Amino acid sequence: MITADQPIYQTRPCAECKTPFDAPGAFVCERFIAWQHFCTTCLPAVRENQERERADLARRQREGKWLEICPAEFVTIDRRLLPDPSLFDRVQAWSYSPRGMVVAGETGMAKTRSCWALLHREFMAGRSVRALNAYDLARWPAMVMSEPARADALLKRIVSADIFYADDPFKSRLSATVEELLFVALDERTSRKLPCFFSFNDSAATILERLSTDRAKAFLRRIRDFADVVKPTPATAK
């Protein structure tokens, strides 16, 4: 029989300090079941501990999810070993806003690594991250043809993620389908006030060469309107 209308108390030893205290509970099948196992002195610290453990578990679970998103080679970063730590610092100085960032410069300056470190920080703060590299883009036209539903779902995630990152998307000449994907992503995201990140090895001139020119100019203009450009410190550039 359960009689839970009125709280019933029974003297029980605290599960932490063993001091007897009046534990609230109820009789279930003639057995007293205590709802509370800690005295009022121990309870705040016990609750705090439980809260910390829950937060730790959530953090570990999120770190696990991060390993599914971030390429293995970019999971760890040692700032001291970077060719231009100031580039890394300037990327990390970004704080979440609709204005994204273009990290441009020659190969070997840890541009991609710096971006992934920032994405990790934002992801751990609870934000969603969607990233594409040149390889993903090269596979895009085939996906649109053979798996349109999957391509649709991916595009939706690209336009709605809290942060979108395109890593060196202009490595090779882009097909019209891939150009279109990048334009739609940039257009849609800027209208939703969601930031885009790019890392480029290209200068503006080579981007113009690799995109169909009318679109390329609009694309560059759009990027300049909605992102700040960060470049390696001249002294460290080789």
Ligand SMILES: [Zn+2]
């Ligand atoms: Zn106690």
